[in-house]
Amino acid sequence: MIKAVLVFNNHGKPRLSKFFVRYNEDMQQQIVRETFHLVSKRDDSVCNFLEGGSLIGGSDFRLIYRHYATLYFVFCVDSSESELGILDLIQVFVETLDKCFENVCELDLIFHVDKVHYILQEMVIGGMVLETNMTEVLAHVEAQTKLEKQETTAVSFVKAGMASAPTRAIAAVNTLKAAAPFKR
Structure with a gap:
């Protein structure tokens, strides 16, 4: 199950945070900070999987991420999820954003947060992957x-x-x- 989807820039500023597990506001901010520190200090040539931090669940949870230009896309998942499947989901999510915003950038995530959440919701609901076909997601976004x-x-x-x-x-x-x- 996907516990959280986090997108933040190279400076640790959150641009999207969607938690599928209930955490209070302070805990969510601590999770974002801890996740940023874990992911940002890693070299780009190393594996995109790492054990979850102490706040998000420890060794039973994994952080799966991709770094695109100035943004980190991080999915916090439990051990039942396939790491390669989540990497593919991140790729489809980013490509869908790219199609919707024509060369997506950080400002698109800031000024169109409702549309970004809608796209994510078309792909993941309640922590479960719903759709990975970009054509289907784009059709729903266009209809909306x-x-x-x-x-x-x-x-x-x-x-x-x-x-x-x-x-x-x-x-x-x-x-x-x-x-x-x-x-x-």
Whole structure:
């Protein structure tokens, strides 16, 4: 089972953190710091698997990570998960982000955090891998984007109609006055 997905930059600033196990806020921050220290001090030529830190579960847990440019993508998993399968999942996650944001960068993760969480949720739910086919994930993301655009258009249409409502009401009253003048 996947316990957490963490993405942080070369300076240890978290850009995405999704915990599938309940930890309080302070513990989550400590886990991110400890994970960064464990992963960042490793050379790029060594294996991308290491034993979990003392906070995330010790020897029963593994940290599986990839370092792309300025970002570390780390999956904290228990011993039942396949290390190579998780490495493949990280690759698919990054490629999907790259397709959605056209050359994904750290700023995309900062300014589109909701979309990044949605993409991750299409792939992993409750710590279990749901989908690894990038085409399927992209199809769901595109459908969600279309739905959001339709909703935005509908809201804009309603707002435009509401903005002109007072003008239409005054025009209707003036028309009634002209048609049937009030007699005393």
